[in-house]
Amino acid sequence: MISPASIEARDSWLEAQKALKGASENTLSAYFTDVSEFLAFMTEYKGEQQGLGPLARLTVRDMRAWMAQMRSGDLSARSLARKLSAVKSFFRWLAEREGFDPTAVLSTRAPKFQKKLPRPLAPDAAQAVIETVEIQSKDAWVGARDTAVITLLYGCGLRISEALGLNRNEAPLPEVMRIIGKGGKERIVPVLPAAREAVDEYLRQCPYPLEQDGPLFIGVRGKRLSARQIQSVMQNVRLQLGLPPTATPHAMRHSFATHLLEASGDLRSIQELLGHASLSTTQAYTAVDTARLMDVYNRTHPKA
Structure with missing residues (x-):
């Protein structure tokens, strides 16, 4: 005791x-x-x-x-x-x-372990996930809901807890959204038109009257949607598309960061968008990108 x-x-x-x-x-x-x-x-x-x-x-x-x-x-x-x-x-x-x-x-030393690098999806695979999510449910409104959630993860780089933590009074979503992330840290996130439209479509189809101070995303029983349900949807989608087990909801957030990095190379801005406290956390994405480039080099370079 x-x-x-x-x-x-x-x-x-x-x-x-x-x-x-x-x-x-x-x-x-x-x-x-x-x-x-x-x-x-x-x-x-x-x-x-x-x-x-x-x-x-x-x-x-x-x-x-x-x-x-x-x-x-x-x-x-x-x-x-x-x-x-x-x-x-x-x-x-x-x-x-x-x-x-x-x-x-x-002075006690921690055991050494290999840090797991993020496993982003290719842009076409990420788009295929979003398009396939909608047809996973027999209820059209549930498909619209799941599409809206996954679109927020990929289109805005939200954590799943941040997306599911949104309340009804935050929609229609603005062009720029204030997110309170880990440790109460606040960040400003641009919201793509596709994400706003996906949320609007979900609200149009949702059969439940949503309280303004209640959850934006709900389950079939009217309660706040759980992360486990979105994880289950992603599991079904990756099986249907033949994607690896690493294609999780969190992988959509990683894909958001990696695709932005490939397009801009602006690591500091991506750190702010993701809400990482340390730039070293964001720098993991450069390792992913480098690994991908080296793989292409080794497979295609005449001297390889």
Whole structure:
């Protein structure tokens, strides 16, 4: 059982993450789970509750024991790296508050893993997805709804949570839309005519009376549409079109960024459109583009 002092410290840290850094609910939930699991392990490993004093005295050996335990399961290197990052963040905050040296924790190295690069669709494949989505449902209004959502992902670079988080009073969509993304960060996104028209067509066909302060996109039972439903639609579409498993709703957002980059090369503007906090996140798209170009080079160059 985790000690009351450790629970209080964990909860105070989470409050600080939300108040000072604007962490999202999903991030806070992951932090809660990761740090709670760490504290529970240390309690079991040490054979007694770990109050703030014992936590301040954790050693490199203790950290290695936790890492070994994590690796003994099916946990991926990426997931372990995320858990370690949460634990380090907690200890960095705790050490500053309690006045101890957190070197043993902070010096623990994360396992190496290969970063997954985005897998964008080719422009014609992205267009085929949008055209095929509409015919996946027997109900015309559902097809119009799904088309509108997917068009927003590809045409505006929205995250699926951002598209499904729109409310009825935000439509008809303006030419420029204000989006509140991860961590409460705000960005301005141009809305293509095709996206505005797709949303208008969905509203024209939707059989439900939508409340102005309620969801824009709803399911067949009248509740806010879930990401799982759009993921299911994309799965059916990619099977029908013979696309790879990487053709997910999020891949439509990646395709938006990659196709803009290929056309303009303006990485900073794309960072702003996507709402990335760091330019390094956006720079992953340059790796995708380079990989694609190198593939073409190796296959076609006379000297290859």
